[in-house]
Amino acid sequence: MAAKKSKDEDPLADYRGKRDAGKTPEPVPSGDDALPRGDDDTFVIQEHHARSLHWDLRLERDGVLVSWAVPKGIPPSPKVNHLAVHTEDHPLEYATFEGEIPRGEYGAGTMTIWDRGTYETEKWSEREVMVVLHGSRVSGKHVLFKTRGKNWMIHRMDPPADPDAEPLPARLRPMLPAENRRLPRDQDAYGFEFAWGGRRLLAYVEGGRTRFTDGRSREVGGPAGLGGPLGRDVGARPVLLDGELAQVEGRETYLIFDVLHLDGHSLLDVPYSERRERLDELGLSGPRWQTTPWFPGEGEAVRETAAAQGLPAVVAKRLGSVYEPGARTEDWRLIPVR
Known part of the structure; x- marks a missing residue:
């Protein structure tokens, strides 16, 4: 031996x-094997x-x-x-x-x-x-x-691989919907989402770590046990997400419905429909976070489903709308189910 x-x-x-x-x-x-040699x-x-x-x-x-x-x-x-x-x-x-x-x-x-x-x-x-x-x-x-x-x-030591890349913003105030009792007449111009009645949170994810700000852009600790796993799901890509923390089937879940900054580039001026497509491509889904569905042109069906599930409202978002931090405009409309 x-x-x-x-x-x-x-x-x-x-x-x-x-x-x-x-x-x-x-x-x-x-340990007895000779080490292989490469170049x-x-x-x-x-x-x-x-x-x-x-x-x-x-x-x-x-x-x-x-x-x-x-x-x-x-x-x-x-x-x-x-x-x-x-x-x-x-x-x-x-x-x-x-x-x-x-x-x-x-x-x-x-x-x-x-x-x-x-x-x-x-x-x-x-x-x-x-x-x-x-x-x-x-x-x-x-x-x-x-x-x-x-x-x-x-x-x-070299210049940045992407010279136009920018860091995530330090803080951002979320865009807000205007309240409206009726669905828009031109439903084909809107995407429709469920309103979950939760707490608005923006998630800043970078290097696998997550920090949160609330609806007034104040830094908050975030839900225990959520930031790390969400960061691991995102991976190396820097991203700013918009969503709300709500109870889903008895469990506190972060529901993600928008992406505002990705891979060093702001998406605030990108149309809502394209931002939703970018968000869907990220494939973010876990035990306590989910990418919410959206339904272009299907306002009536979304409102009926929301009512059947006991949700308070739906949100109509104009497909071509940009994201206006802190603004409350008719481009987003909060419509109660009853």
């Missing part, structure tokens, strides 16, 4: 020590839905994947640095791994490949790693630099 290698001789000793090959689907190569030019970024959502950046180096956990993802602009926590080296086979790490195992949760490609090394030392990434979602020159212990920072 071969002698057990020391950690200095076996760069994957820490990796193997944290995993049981019989319980996890992750690749766990034998030191492969990188992968994996989205890891563990106890807290983060992204794992892995760079091939000397037969292993040198790894950092990045809680807020790779920074899109040189104006901001993101924390990157140095973790144990991973085997090269991990560059293609996707799957569910079982509960109770180290790193339990869902792992998916967010981006991958090749990279070039410009500098590599114990305290600084400078690389040029060539991926489908991330490209350009980045530097990782050590700050303290396992904590590093990652900085984008």
